[in-house]
Amino acid sequence: MKKSIFMIMMAIFALSLVGQEKITGLKVIQNVYNRKSPKDQTGELIMTLINKRGEERVRKIKQFTKDFGKVEKKIMFFISPADVHNTSFMNWSYDKDDKDDDQWIYLPALKKIKRISSDSKSDYFMGSDFTYDDLGDRKPKQDNHKILREEKFHNENCYVIESIPKDEDYMYSKTITWVIKNKWIGLKKEFYDEDGDLLKTLNIKKYQKIKEYWLILNSEMHNVQKNHTTTMELKNVKVDTSIPSSKFTERMMKRGL
Amino acid sequence: MKKIIVTVTMIVFGLSLFAEIDFNGFVRNYTGILLNDNHDYSILQNTFDLNISQNSGKIAFKANPYLNQYSDDDLTLGLREAYMDMYFEKMDLRIGKQQIIWGKADGVFITDIISPKDMSEFLLPDFSEIRLGITSLKADYYLGDNTFEFVWVPNFTPTIMPDENSIWRPKMSFPVNPNWDFSKKDVEKNLENSEVFAKFSAMSSAIDFEFMGAYMWDDDPAMDIKPTIDPTTHQISSLIVTPQHHRLSVTGGSFSTTVGDFVIRGEGAYYFGKYFSTDNLTVNDGLLEKDYLHYLLGIDTSLWDIKLSSQFVQQAILNYDDSIKNDEFDNTVTFLASKTFLRETLRTELFAYIGLNDEDALIRPKVIYDFSDGFDIIFGVNIFTGNKGKFGQYDNNDMIFSKIKYSF
Numbered sequence: 036m037k038k039s040i041f042m043i044m045m046a047i048f049a050l051s052l053v054g055q056e057k058i059t060g061l062k063v064i065q066n067v068y069n070r071k072s073p074k075d076q077t078g079e080l081i082m083t084l085i086n087k088r089g090e091e092r093v094r095k096i097k098q099f100t101k102d103f104g105k106v107e108k109k110i111m112f113f114i115s116p117a118d119v120h121n122t123s124f125m126n127w128s129y130d131k132d133d134k135d136d137d138q139w140i141y142l143p144a145l146k147k148i149k150r151i152s153s154d155s156k157s158d159y160f161m162g163s164d165f166t167y168d169d170l171g172d173r174k175p176k177q178d179n180h181k182i183l184r185e186e187k188f189h190n191e192n193c194y195v196i197e198s199i200p201k202d203e204d205y206m207y208s209k210t211i212t213w214v215i216k217n218k219w220i221g222l223k224k225e226f227y228d229e230d231g232d233l234l235k236t237l238n239i240k241k242y243q244k245i246k247e248y249w250l251i252l253n254s255e256m257h258n259v260q261k262n263h264t265t266t267m268e269l270k271n272v273k274v275d276t277s278i279p280s281s282k283f284t285e286r287m288m289k290r291g292l
Numbered sequence: 293m294k295k296i297i298v299t300v301t302m303i304v305f306g307l308s309l310f311a312e313i314d315f316n317g318f319v320r321n322y323t324g325i326l327l328n329d330n331h332d333y334s335i336l337q338n339t340f341d342l343n344i345s346q347n348s349g350k351i352a353f354k355a356n357p358y359l360n361q362y363s364d365d366d367l368t369l370g371l372r373e374a375y376m377d378m379y380f381e382k383m384d385l386r387i388g389k390q391q392i393i394w395g396k397a398d399g400v401f402i403t404d405i406i407s408p409k410d411m412s413e414f415l416l417p418d419f420s421e422i423r424l425g426i427t428s429l430k431a432d433y434y435l436g437d438n439t440f441e442f443v444w445v446p447n448f449t450p451t452i453m454p455d456e457n458s459i460w461r462p463k464m465s466f467p468v469n470p471n472w473d474f475s476k477k478d479v480e481k482n483l484e485n486s487e488v489f490a491k492f493s494a495m496s497s498a499i500d501f502e503f504m505g506a507y508m509w510d511d512d513p514a515m516d517i518k519p520t521i522d523p524t525t526h527q528i529s530s531l532i533v534t535p536q537h538h539r540l541s542v543t544g545g546s547f548s549t550t551v552g553d554f555v556i557r558g559e560g561a562y563y564f565g566k567y568f569s570t571d572n573l574t575v576n577d578g579l580l581e582k583d584y585l586h587y588l589l590g591i592d593t594s595l596w597d598i599k600l601s602s603q604f605v606q607q608a609i610l611n612y613d614d615s616i617k618n619d620e621f622d623n624t625v626t627f628l629a630s631k632t633f634l635r636e637t638l639r640t641e642l643f644a645y646i647g648l649n650d651e652d653a654l655i656r657p658k659v660i661y662d663f664s665d666g667f668d669i670i671f672g673v674n675i676f677t678g679n680k681g682k683f684g685q686y687d688n689n690d691m692i693f694s695k696i697k698y699s700f
Contacts, residue, residue, distance in 0.1 A: 086635070106497075117665070117700050120699075139495075150549070151592075152553055152592065153550070158594075159636070284437055286432070
């Protein structure tokens with residue numbers, strides 16, 4: 036009997052060790068990457084570019100996203116400014132680590148869809164402070180992650196994670212992310228340039244639970260070196276509305292909204 | 293003219309009161325100055341271009357009227373497009389005047405042969421203004437990421453050539469001053485003379501491609517020449533030149549794919565017989581019909597944030613005859629480099645067509661400044677080099693230009 040009790044206690048102890056498995060930087064970032072997301076999502080994206088003199092330029096986009104399992108497809112329709120009205124952009128992003136995104140752009144003046152190389156991920160999106168890579172889901176395995184500390188930030192308990200890219204030629208030498216425990220949302224992120232100096236800071240201004248998903252609705256990227264800022268607001272968000280797969284095609288790129 | 297404009301304005305205003313109609317377009321000033329001794333204006337043009345459209349889910353329409361006013365106060369009203377759309381579950385129908393663009397080439401027309409061209413100012417205007425809208429019926433049937441497209445063009449529309457006195461009139465050489473006979477320049481408007489085009493296109497992660505076929509008219513007329521020989525000198529004493537359009541059967545295709553950092557593009561069209569002018573005016577009315585191949589290979593990439601693109605284009609006349617005026621192989625290279633600055637508000641661009649046969653070129657550097665959202669200021673230069681060939685013939689037409697454009 037004593038032997039049985041001892042065995043049970045040992046088993047419970049072993050299980051408790053598993054339960055308290057020490058969380059790593061990689062695990063935190065994986066939790067952010069794998070945070071439950073909608074099967075599909077629709078929304079209006081309003082980007083405001085603010086220069087150092089405080090002058091604003093506004094870009095409006097309507098976007099649709101759908102997860103097809105091994106591939107996530109996104110289509111964007113540019114509403115303003117007027118000279119890009121009816122331009123559309125489509126991105127197919129793959130789960131496979133070694134497969135690059137496929138991208139196409141439709142230019143209404145040329146009435147033509149052009150395949151473009153997705154390699155220029157360091158390019159800034161529509162003149163904003165967000166690069167294409169900042170807007171996409173960077174795969175956790177592309178960086179080495181380390182928990183620097185745990186601290187309270189904006190009344191949320193956060194892990195502070197340092198991520199150093201494995202590719203030395205990547206546009207950032209490192210990033211530091213404040214990740215809210217249990218919600219797995221990056222609340223703030225600092226981007227450091229090739230010389231190790233702070234380049235940009237991303238602050239999440241508003242996040243909200245829509246259905247069962249935590250979604251970021253308002254963020255601000257500040258380039259501290261050039262002193263300009265981009266705010267990105269997501270409005271009229273709808274999730275899991277069963278967007279038909281035919282939305283993500285050449286036909287819709289040309290047809291527009 | 294004023295009456296027409298007032299009527300159009302009233303209709304547009306009336307429509308806007310009744311339905312949610314989308315209006316956008318631009319106002320533009322375009323000034324070009326020749327780099328000759330007199331610094332003549334090559335163009336002084338003000339444009340108002342309006343896109344009126346509505347999409348109600350199952351049906352849609354678009355009308356694109358435009359007004360061009362020139363330095364001599366000439367006002368031209370045109371309708372670039374005016375069409376209606378019907379959307380079905382797997383099929384779309386578009387009926388009316390429309391621009392239809394095929395292929396993967398940039399700045400070169402290979403399988404892009406449905407919409408004819410307005411060459412009044414050579415290849416210098418924006419391509420949306422070079423391509424002419426044509427009255428047609430376009431049907432698209434969709435199967436996943438594959439599309440079957442069929443186009444029926446009831447009336448043939450030829451290329452618009454520059455006026456006789458225009459600096460862009462292509463040079464044509466004849467042994468004696470010709471007499472022109474324009475009696476056959478038009479193609480009779482009837483069902484038998486309509487044009488048909490068909491295309492299958494597919495979009496996939498690995499590759500995008502198109503296959504096409506066309507039974508059409510050559511947009512550019514062949515010059516049928518009837519010479520009169522002086523019996524005493526045995527020399528040509530007079531010529532009657534009769535421009536005439538001929539039927540063409542064309543098949544072709546194009547592709548575009550990504551290889552690492554590069555986008556590779558290709559496009560080709562095979563003509564089952566096309567008429568070419570010859571130097572031997574006494575045989576076959578100065579014309580020979582030959583099969584003809586027009587193809588292109590292109591590459592796009594990005595280096596140090598500079599977008600680069602280059603294309604090699606070849607026109608090959610098969611079963612060549614030495615009397616044909618065109619070269620057996622005509623090779624052209626295009627080159628594009630562009631870079632943006634100041635958060636994409638300033639863009640510099642260099643585009644060039646380089647003719648390898650005649651060592652001529654059209655070089656087009658320009659700077660585009662986005663003064664405010666939708667307000668662009670463009671300064672550029674068009675430099676023609678060489679003294680013969682497609683571009684060299686315009687060697688005296690080097691020009692600087694500005695375009696100031698407000699989009700709304």
